[in-house]
Amino acid sequence: LAKTTQPISMDSYEGQEVNITCSHNNIATNDYITWYQQFPSQGPRFIIQGYKTKVTNEVASLFIPADRKSSTLSLPRVSLSDTAVYYCLVGDFYTGGFKTIFGAGTRLFVKA
Amino acid sequence: EPEVTQTPSHQVTQMGQEVILRCVPISNHLYFYWYRQILGQKVEFLVSFYNNEISEKSEIFDDQFSVERPDGSNFTLKIRSTKLEDSAMYFCASTDVSYGTSVREQYFGPGTRLTVT
Numbered sequence: 001l002a003k004t005t006q007p008i009s010m011d012s013y014e015g016q017e018v019n020i021t022c023s024h025n026n027i028a029t030n031d032y033i034t035w036y037q038q039f040p041s042q043g044p045r046f047i048i049q050g051y052k053t054k055v056t057n058e059v060a061s062l063f064i065p066a067d068r069k070s071s072t073l074s075l076p077r078v079s080l081s082d083t084a085v086y087y088c089l090v091g092d093f094y095t096g097g098f099k100t101i102f103g104a105g106t107r108l109f110v111k112a
Numbered sequence: 113e114p115e116v117t118q119t120p121s122h123q124v125t126q127m128g129q130e131v132i133l134r135c136v137p138i139s140n141h142l143y144f145y146w147y148r149q150i151l152g153q154k155v156e157f158l159v160s161f162y163n164n165e166i167s168e169k170s171e172i173f174d175d176q177f178s179v180e181r182p183d184g185s186n187f188t189l190k191i192r193s194t195k196l197e198d199s200a201m202y203f204c205a206s207t208d209v210s211y212g213t214s215v216r217e218q219y220f221g222p223g224t225r226l227t228v229t
Contacts, residue, residue, distance in 0.1 A: 032216070043116075043203045043220025044155060087155070099168040100145065100218070102155040 022088030116221035135204030
């Protein structure tokens with residue numbers, strides 16, 4: 001499984017765009033990149049998943065360069081409620097039953 | 113929106129006792145998982161389960177742990193003889209891997225907080 005590296009923490013202010021970058025140098029051909037969000041005392045919640053280029057949904061955008069050795073989660077106009085831990089995961093999720101490895105994640109703190 | 117449910121929300125047990133944590137995955141999902149998260153630490157994979165057997169397990173998932181799908185809806189995690197270090201939040205998750213599903217996301221339950229005294 002590809003190892004991921006993310007910043008331990010980030011601070012932002014309400015209304016700003018936040019970009020969290022994850023490095024995954026050993027990503028394999030069949031691997032997808034998935035981001036989860038976790039609030040205290042809650043289970044992780046899926047944000048977005050992608051394989052290459054750019055993916056956008058109602059919550060975030062995911063930018064993946066051509067070499068796929070990194071990815072950037074972009075949260076537009078964050079609010080206080082976006083304060084959470086964000087996890088980047090890499091794996092061949094389409095085979096199912098995969099051994100999902102969460103890293104330490106990035107603690108995002110949004111200030112007023 | 114369908115959701116994964118877990119019971120109980122909090123379980124207190126004495127060291128050496130057996131506990132069973134229960135989960136009801138989303139009904140049409142086929143892959144099921146258990147994770148644990150010790151307070152203040154990262155989420156740790158325990159086991160994945162498909163077609164009534166374990167697909168993958170971590171080094172944490174030793175002989176003290178077992179999983180079962182006793183009927184068509186429940187998915188359980190049993191810890192045979194709890195230790196103090198088993199105190200953690202335990203999360204169940206499920207995934208729809210049916211053909212044509214474009215996104216493989218895991219849906220997590222709200223967790224069971226296990227406290228071993």
